[in-house]
Amino acid sequence: MNDYIKSLTGLTDNLITFDPRVAEDDRLKIISANPTARHPFARQEHCELYLRQSYPNACPVCGQLMRKNGFKTVYLRGLEINGRPLVLVIAKQKYLCPVSVECPTLVTDLARVQGINVNHQIMPNVQQRMLLALTEIHSVKDIANQLHVSQTTVYRQMSQLKRHFRPKRHWLPEVLALDDFKAGRFATSGMSMALMNGKTHELIDVIESRTNTCLRNYFYRYEYAVRANVKLIVVDLYQPYRSLIRDLFPNAAIVADRYHVVVQAYQALNHVRTQTMKALPSKDKLARALKRYWRLLVKDAAKLNWHDFKRRTGFGGAQLNEREVIDRLTATSDALSPA
Ligand SMILES: [Zn+2]
Structure with a gap:
């Protein structure tokens, strides 16, 4: 589709073209108000854009x-063009x-x-504007004026838009992401939870509180079959969720999101390192090396320096590169050595 049409209208259909019956200069035309017109929008001055949709069917x-x-x-x-x-x-x-x-029949x-x-006579992007305007405190008259539609249209859209506020209870995505966040003044509990489609990152709903009871009550509103359809749940490692998730989503595997995995791996590694140190006599050279070179242990293996051999404290003055330091440190303990 023509990018010009796309940016002007917000249409995503690639097949739509300008109407070839309309001369190039007249494709976008200002039409003056006609108070007796049948269509309400024709009663005010407006722009008309002439398009055609045709394909082999x-x-x-x-x-x-x-x-x-x-x-x-x-x-x-x-939406509007130049007002x-x-x-x-x-x-x-x-x-x-x-x-x-x-x-047999025609x-x-x-x-x-x-x-x-x-059946729609309004572009989705106009509807979205209306939805956005309706979430703030505007009078229906203001919204109608801003978007050049009648107040009746706003009221009619309001009832249609209700479904956007009410998430479907008969559907959940295959990959469900749960993310807790500080809701501030919007929730009494302090922490709320966002429910997202893990593939598209679309927000599905917001659960006001992340307490177990609250989450359980919330998800029980979805039918069992809907919950059973969830294959993957992305969540942080906040422990209480895990048993809850197993109860509510019988077929879902739990995936910890990356940031939380990294933090936990780091903490686990550090724990092993300090335990190994404590097991050694305090003046032990290896214990001091473990303390000194902790940064190397958590360094990305791909970024380790293999080329610079330096005299490293704690290894009897041996000239070692970073990789060798790690090998020697991990050799001190079964827990620290790579599996
Ligand atoms: Zn046929």
């Missing part, structure tokens, strides 16, 4: 290529499949535009 009954049968014009309200509301005038291809042996169809519901 297979008959849903017999599977053969359908015959093209003229166009149907639909109107979609888009004027934008109206997308889309010529949608009409199709028909004539009666044949394989197709089948008709209409070209679709990706991301646009057939």
